[in-house]
Amino acid sequence: MTPTLTISALTRRFAGVAALTDVTFSVAPGERVALLGHNGAGKSTMMKIILGLIPATTGQLSVCGTTPGSPEARRQVAYLPENVAFHPALTGLEQIRHYLALRGQPPGGAMALLEQVGLAPAAHRRIGTYSKGMRQRVGLAQALIGAPRLLVLDEPTSGLDPVSRRDFYTLLDGLAAQGASILLSSHALTEVEARTDRILILSKGRLVAEGSLPDLRRRAALPVAITIVPRDADDPALRQALPEATPAGGALHLTCGQADKLAVLARITRLGDRIRDIEVQPPSLEDIYSHFSQRDGQ
Ligand SMILES: Nc1ncnc2c1ncn2[C@@H]1O[C@H](COP(=O)(O)OP(=O)(O)OP(=O)(O)O)[C@@H](O)[C@H]1O
Numbered sequence: 001m002t003p004t005l006t007i008s009a010l011t012r013r014f015a016g017v018a019a020l021t022d023v024t025f026s027v028a029p030g031e032r033v034a035l036l037g038h039n040g041a042g043k044s045t046m047m048k049i050i051l052g053l054i055p056a057t058t059g060q061l062s063v064c065g066t067t068p069g070s071p072e073a074r075r076q077v078a079y080l081p082e083n084v085a086f087h088p089a090l091t092g093l094e095q096i097r098h099y100l101a102l103r104g105q106p107p108g109g110a111m112a113l114l115e116q117v118g119l120a121p122a123a124h125r126r127i128g129t130y131s132k133g134m135r136q137r138v139g140l141a142q143a144l145i146g147a148p149r150l151l152v153l154d155e156p157t158s159g160l161d162p163v164s165r166r167d168f169y170t171l172l173d174g175l176a177a178q179g180a181s182i183l184l185s186s187h188a189l190t191e192v193e194a195r196t197d198r199i200l201i202l203s204k205g206r207l208v209a210e211g212s213l214p215d216l217r218r219r220a221a222l223p224v225a226i227t228i229v230p231r232d233a234d235d236p237a238l239r240q241a242l243p244e245a246t247p248a249g250g251a252l253h254l255t256c257g258q259a260d261k262l263a264v265l266a267r268i269t270r271l272g273d274r275i276r277d278i279e280v281q282p283p284s285l286e287d288i289y290s291h292f293s294q295r296d297g298q
Contacts, residue, residue, distance in 0.1 A: 036201050091124050
């Protein structure tokens with residue numbers, strides 16, 4: 001399958017500042033990719049180059065099979081900035097009709113776009129009365145004009161409550177299922193953990209890790225945390241079987257390498273009904289993120 005976005009050996013410098021250095025990756029049709037990185041890591045610079053707003057210093061880019069910023073690329077790429085601003089006096093319907101007219105498309109398609117983002121019931125209300133989540137949906141409806149093949153979303157869920165975030169990602173899932181590629185930046189690690197196919201970690205302008213969460217987890221080889229709730233916290237058999245465990249709050253806590261996990265679980269299982277409950281916690285995306293960032297000296 002031809003990638004929607006291909007970036008190869010991309011470098012961008014600003015008067016002495018290396019914002020991006022030798023970045024290479026691609027995004028396939030229907031793929032949801034998260035771009036993570038600390039403040040100043042180069043995420044916005046990357047997006048601006050993909051959108052054709054600024055040129056790369058060196059490197060090759062192909063956006064929907066063409067050059068970033070070309071009329072053909074602009075027709076197929078949509079962008080949603082972090083803080084979308086609309087005229088508060090316009091209704092959602094008027095705003096989208098206006099954008100359609102600007103794009104030379106029949107304004108009659110506005111209601112269908114608002115329906116797609118779940119805003120049809122509020123279409124005739126002024127945007128000034130919308131919640132932040134609703135305004136983000138107007139932004140998404142605007143981004144969907146012309147059925148783009150690539151959506152570039154800059155922290156699209158920042159400031160949204162958990163339910164609005166979940167709804168927003170559900171919308172993105174639907175778009176990806178129809179073949180749109182999604183590249184989004186975020187600082188909300190737990191949500192991208194569950195709602196994207198691949199994660200890119202930028203650190204000081206370099207791509208320091210790339211892969212699905214299980215890939216990154218395997219590569220980082222971080223310890224697994226196990227919490228055991230015994231029937232009797234003072235049971236000496238537990239200390240004997242699990243001498244490395246630390247007692248706290250009526251439970252026993254231990255960590256082990258991924259490779260040792262099954263052996264440790266087998267030791268715990270042999271304790272039978274001396275154990276009331278057990279919780280196995282793999283490293284979170286936050287742990288993995290700081291592992292790769294730290295590896296780069298952050
Ligand atoms: N126009 C510019 N002139 C000079 N330096 C710039 C310019 N734009 C970005 N930079 C620098 O490039 C680096 C990357 O910035 P960028 O805005 O891409 O980071 P970011 O990952 O989007 O950060 P944030 O999460 O804070 O938005 C930073 O060191 C920034 O100061």
